Amino acid sequence: MGNANLNISIVDKRMLKQSExxxxxxxxxxxxxxxxxVQPVEMRPGTTLWDKRDLDLWIDAMKEGAEVATHDAILGKL
Incomplete structure (x- = not known):
C-alpha cells in the first residue's frame, strides 16, 4: 500500500457573510x-461583509458592560 500525503491549507477568513x-x-x-x-463593510457593490475584529470588539464591550464606541456614538458625545 502506498503512502498518501495530504497538503491541506486552511485560511482563516477575516470578513464574514451575514450568516457566518x-x-x-x-x-x-x-x-x-x-x-x-456592527456595521458591515461594502467590499464591492452588493457585497457586504462583517469584520471579525469589529465583532470581537462588540462582544468584548458587552462582556465589560461598556457601550460599543461606534462612529455615531463618538460623534454624539462631542
Missing part, C-alpha cells in the same frame, strides 16, 4: 440582524 457572522457570534441570524450594532 451570526454563527461566529453564536446568535441565530434573526437575532443577529436585530441586535448586532
Amino acid at each position: 457572522a451570526a454563527d461566529y457570534t453564536g446568535l441565530p441570524i434573526k437575532h443577529f440582524k436585530t441586535t448586532c450594532p
Whole structure:
C-alpha cells in the first residue's frame, strides 16, 4: 500500500457573510440582524461583509458592560 500525503491549507477568513457572522457570534441570524450594532463593510457593490475584529470588539464591550464606541456614538458625545 502506498503512502498518501495530504497538503491541506486552511485560511482563516477575516470578513464574514451575514450568516457566518451570526454563527461566529453564536446568535441565530434573526437575532443577529436585530441586535448586532456592527456595521458591515461594502467590499464591492452588493457585497457586504462583517469584520471579525469589529465583532470581537462588540462582544468584548458587552462582556465589560461598556457601550460599543461606534462612529455615531463618538460623534454624539462631542
